[in-house]
Amino acid sequence: MTDRMFADLRPAKLDELTEDAYRRRRSADLARALATPRRPRHSRRPFLLMAGTLAAGLAAAVTVVAGSGESTAPVKAPQPPVVAQPVSARSFLLAAATTAMREPAGSGRYWYVRERTFQKVHNVPSEYMAQIQRLIKEQQRREKELKGDLKRLEAAKDDFEQKVGKLKTAELPYVAYAADTRETWRAMKKGEPGSSVGSQDVRVTFGSPDDEAAWRAAGSPELVDPKTPAPVRSADRILSIDNPSLTLQNVRDLPTGEDGLRQELDALWKRSPRMAHADKPTYLWQTGVDLMTAPIRPGTRSALFRILADQPGITSQGESSDALGRTGVALSAPSADGFDFRLIIDGDTAELLQYEVVEKGQPLLRVALEQLGWSDSPDQRPKG
Template structure:
């Protein structure tokens, strides 16, 4: 279970951190109190805000792949960073405070159900570093790496209907679209000969058949998702058990820490049909963990306001630092966006446009 595999959300939606040392009664009271603290801090004049003490960044095993969302861009080791994570405003609110406030907001959401879980999203993989070009003709032809001096992203829309009880679902992906951040970047691409940077067809691809959500390496039923604990301690115990099993998986063993496993699993669960109680418990588990920092206010690629929480790692001592980022609505605790940035490899971002229950295959929110 790699980050690159999980960024391909048109095919998989569902796929971590120190045991939560939160006393449940104290934690619930703290969450309610911090909810008000968060609201006041976010609306307080900048001059009155105190600089937050940043937690120690976690060095763990988050594995990122260049433009994995699109799965099409050819990049080479040592390429220039294609982008940085979008800048977010500094806040006096720390990650724990925000996540506990999110737990309170999530618990207030009305419970709902339906025949299909619907998810509409847009993945974006940024072009950067180098592209492969063919030099020469016939037997003398050879492939070489050509440095790209302009910026572009490959955007792919996708929709998914997951049916209960392994009924027939549907997945739609594409068409891919090349997007440039500035007119100058597009001019640079045209000067480069307007190379085809998307690998697949420009057509919409549709798949229908039975499908199930998953947690880690295991597929699960909707009934199992609905039965996930609403108590933070018990939910963490369930996820630790799954982590222990995935470590021993003979075909696809997970090689990262529990921290990474929980972070990635949280991202997938937040995009899926879990109950408000489980969602609230998940935020509480995350709130008790080290290695998560608050990046502050930001907007997703649709312009929606949210708060960004991040985890960083440097697997080789810093040469290829990776940051993964969750953008969460401060009002509703809904997941808006997930992104991975890795030095020398560009960016992969999934923006969740709509998700929720619908009553019929093909119905949209």
């Protein structure tokens, strides 16, 4: 499991205990927005559907459970539908490149994104944090005992990290997903604070009625914190974990031609902190998500789609529904460490609807981009 993926899957409160807290919040980092005003999705049929190349997919039903633990509908968690005769990933990406060129560029003082995140629950939060606190106290005690013994201190640190790692990847005896909504306003002017509101509309989804029954048999423990925090003013944040030199301000300077962008991505890869421990196709796929959800120019988006179309291993799963019920085309690419990265892209506008991480066919993380656009105030949503 890569550090990038690992960060997404761990409980959020652990971030408060680390020095690199922000760099390990992958879902917040990736969820940036497109720089173009969007047309209503429901007003058109996707262009590939008009060609008759895709079969209609059925959206799986979703069980929604409130923070109190009361189920509102007994059905399965969303799963990708099986689709016959999907269009090839390359054909779709090349068509998306043409569509992206037709989208007008936009501008504004703040870039706004509203995202809905669904993340697999690995631990009961209260139990998890109690165990983490015990490990921290134990580590602090050992550091005092081993003060000055660098070799044993390093061994103690490794032991602590291994124990924390086991807690992160522990599995409950039932499958559950926590969902919440986050809104962010990112300032386009360097140094100007933005704003964010997270953990809104917190709910839980179970993998099946049997999973819900197992949860109830376990005493219906609280799996999420339903409280909504107050808006937070924040300074500029990292645009791409894998590419520290990219910012919200300079990402619009990326080349708009395919060759120029390919060369720039190669240069970014060579400077990336991921280069030493990640394969390039995975880096490129994840950086592609960073760029697709950032305010890049239409020409850059078009070039990016063309570059991705040339990558090996990307497959199309045909028409699929995202976690919000919107329809797009699902593209999937494997990583070297056994995960699948999956995107659902609107066939009409070529915008990213959702990105997700899948392990052995089971979603671990799903982030649906609900609303994107420009705003001139850090407390106002885009119009339309």
